[in-house]
Amino acid sequence: MFTPARKKLLLAVLVLSFGVQTGLVYSDERSEPLSAAAREGRALWQAYACQTCHQFYGQGGFLGPDLTNAASRVDSTRLISLLTVGSGQMPPLGFSDDESAAMAAFLREMDRPEIGRGELRMGTPGEGAGAQAAFERAIEAALGAGSSSDAGSGDGTDQDLAEVAAGFAAYRIRPCSACHFPFRDSPVGAPDLSLVAGSLAADSLDLVLADGRPLMGMPPPVPPLGEADRAALTAFLRFLEANREELEAATATLAAGRSLDWGALPWWEFP
Template sequence: MYTDSRNTPLSEEALAGRELWQGYACQTCHQLYGQGGFLGPDLTNAASRVDSTRLVSLLTVGSGQMPPLGFSDEEAAAMAAFLREMDRPEIGRGELRLGNPGEGAGAQAAFERAIEAAVAAGEGEVAAEDVAEVAAGLAAYRIRPCSACHFPFRASPVGAPDLSLVAGSLAPDSLDRVLAEGRPLKGMPPPVPPLDDADRAAIMAFLEFLGANREQLEVATQALAADRRLDWRALPWWEFP
């Protein structure tokens, strides 16, 4: 059986984060080292894969099935400290990992890698002068929790649309307004952190690139996502389904 014995005690800030974890009953939906619920993702190694901007967004405005908790900056920092100090690879990993985590695996990572490769190679329908803006749009997309609701090349179960079709279905001024204000009545909060004029222009260029090159990017994404290997013998016991 897994035990939570550890040689290094939690810091005062992490202890405050643990109080928030317990007070908000986070374990009802999330697991730490095999203990907790299954509605939300396993957070054992969240500190290794969720950047601070996205964590603050998740703890304040929520995402998908996760409700907004309205954490203050101090509370968000405490929760980040708790997750950071709980992320102990030498104790084990509580998340099922397909393929090499360093390279990224799964549909979302494959989606981003396919776009990076196409932009770097100058492939697809994009003018040379627009390459930098498309890359900036991908970067702006990445640091926000867009992928929590939007799935590559299909609508998500929570109703978020396929982003590769958005530029063709919304007029530029309507798309710019959505990027600035969100669509709260349809479940999309305003972007966090907010997008300034340059960010919105870059994301619009990125979405236009997705739409114009949808077919080849989807094929490349599927090929990258298919290249996943799993050695069951290397997994700690709590990672088995």
């Protein structure tokens, strides 16, 4: 049993240990990896509790899409619209131009290649990529080199591939990848996009691209697809079907050997 003197000594040791630990923690040199503009965006992210619905690198809520790579797939016009008037379940936040710019800077700096992409990819964009990043790299490579198959509606000319590229761009700036997985149906029931062009008649596909399928869980595309956008996206979907085996193999190769450097993840950012 401790005597009063020993109890006082033990308490003094504990207090001293706490003081030393506090000093070490607050004297630790730490460089801020975000720019001043991005820090303003981070403050808005925290003030509006965005992590309640959205994720960064798997950390956060599940009501909205993962925003890890939002800067790569959402253009500035769409982002401003989301931050001011909202969309679907996304409430209108009424951000000013300066606030929108700060949030854009924050999202852009969180989407740096040295940190990762969506599925905690470490390394260069073409090596060790997660499935979605590898899928996009495979398509970029196929479009850059030309395709051995036609684009589904033409004869594989540069003009056809330009339309496919436009459709790919339309796909990337919308949150399609939040539900659709490369070369397989997703757990939420979203179909494999490389097969839809062959399973739907042309007019049915155009109707889906225009209005979605709300009763089956697919909302109308946001931002909406005009006639030219729908034609380009249809060409992209036909391109996926015509080159499915080649693209699937390239995606698997790019995703092979994926490794994680947990030390490179910005844990300081997760609330």
